Structures are given as C-alpha cells and as structure tokens.
Amino acid sequence: MLSNTDISNTLSSYQVSPDALLCDRIRTYTSVLLRWNERVSLTTVTDPQDILRFHFGESFLASSAVPIRFGRLADVGSGAGFPGIPLAMMAPDLLATLIESNVKKSAFLSEVIRALALENVSVVRSRMENFPSNPPGFDFVTARAVGRFEALLKWSGSALAKSGNVVLWVGEDDSAMIVRNSEWSWREPIQIPRSRSRFLLVGSPIRAK
Numbered sequence: 001m002l003s004n005t006d007i008s009n010t011l012s013s014y015q016v017s018p019d020a021l022l023c024d025r026i027r028t029y030t031s032v033l034l035r036w037n038e039r040v041s042l043t044t045v046t047d048p049q050d051i052l053r054f055h056f057g058e059s060f061l062a063s064s065a066v067p068i069r070f071g072r073l074a075d076v077g078s079g080a081g082f083p084g085i086p087l088a089m090m091a092p093d094l095l096a097t098l099i100e101s102n103v104k105k106s107a108f109l110s111e112v113i114r115a116l117a118l119e120n121v122s123v124v125r126s127r128m129e130n131f132p133s134n135p136p137g138f139d140f141v142t143a144r145a146v147g148r149f150e151a152l153l154k155w156s157g158s159a160l161a162k163s164g165n166v167v168l169w170v171g172e173d174d175s176a177m178i179v180r181n182s183e184w185s186w187r188e189p190i191q192i193p194r195s196r197s198r199f200l201l202v203g204s205p206i207r208a209k
Contacts, residue, residue, distance in 0.1 A: 071139030
C-alpha cells in the first residue's frame, strides 16, 4: 500500500501537501474502492499509484485552482466519488452533496463516507434533472467525465448561487466546445499535470443585470 512519502511525492504535482490524516484516508478510500470494484464497475484504474494520480490528484487540483474551501458543493454524477469526496476530505468546512442515480454506486459512496468518518458529505440518489435546483444555493458544481454538457450547464445555472462556479474535468475537444457557450464566462483552461489533452475548466453563469 502507498506510504505517506509516496502520496506526498505524487500529490506535489497537483499542489497538495497532505497531512497524516489525509494520507490515511486516501489509503482507506483506495482499499474500499478496490474491494467494491470487484463486484461493481466503479473504475478501470486499479493500480494504487494510478488511482492516487488519476483520481485523487486530479480531484485535489480544484482545491487550489478555484479554490474550493468553504460553502456548498454539488458533485453531479458522482460515480466512485471523484472529485466530491476528495475535495471534502481536504476541506472540512465544505458541505458536499453527491448526486448519483445508480443504486449500487450510491451504496458505495455511503460506505466510503462511513469508512472515512466524513460528516460534511451526503449522498442523494437522484438524476441531476430530478434534483431540485431552485432555490439556488450551491457555491460549486463539479462534474468529472459526465458529458451531456448542455444539460449540465443549464441545471448548474439554476443551482448555483450568484457568485458560484462550475468546475469541469474535460478533454481538449470538449473544452473548446464548452467555452463557446455565450451564457457562461470561462477562465483560461488549466492543463491537468501529466496530461497532454485534459483540462480543468472553471466557469460562472452570466447573470442578467
């Protein structure tokens, strides 16, 4: 299993300096993920070092890029819990809601939350479209490998508070397509470390004055 040094060295590329508690939680999360993945399709990445880099590192990147420290976060199509759970692990003052429609994946998310003793994370078994977006109140909406960007942005525009941001993990082609949406203001895409064509995209809805 990964040592604290292994974790620290890998996460330094993602601007993260993990303490002992975060390292322990990463190991626990990885163990639960691999155990459940034997019977529920959660990830095709099964090497612990690759999980650390691809899932945890890329999730943590948003904590410094946005940054995400306080407020309310909705993680849409949470799946195996990335990025919502890692962000909540880093920021105990962040209230994260994981929106996941799949019954087995929702059960997995609840198990991880229990195993990590996270009191700032909740799971809602629902499709995005069926989760009420009014009144708006989320400070962040995150989505990683979800797709359906037009529907996602429409829902996010209603769900976000006035100064809220949507944070997306996307490929180069999707990034180029999304930034053409004139109803949103987009920051310069942030290239994900150790990736040539994947980006972190941060945007906010343009509100009518």
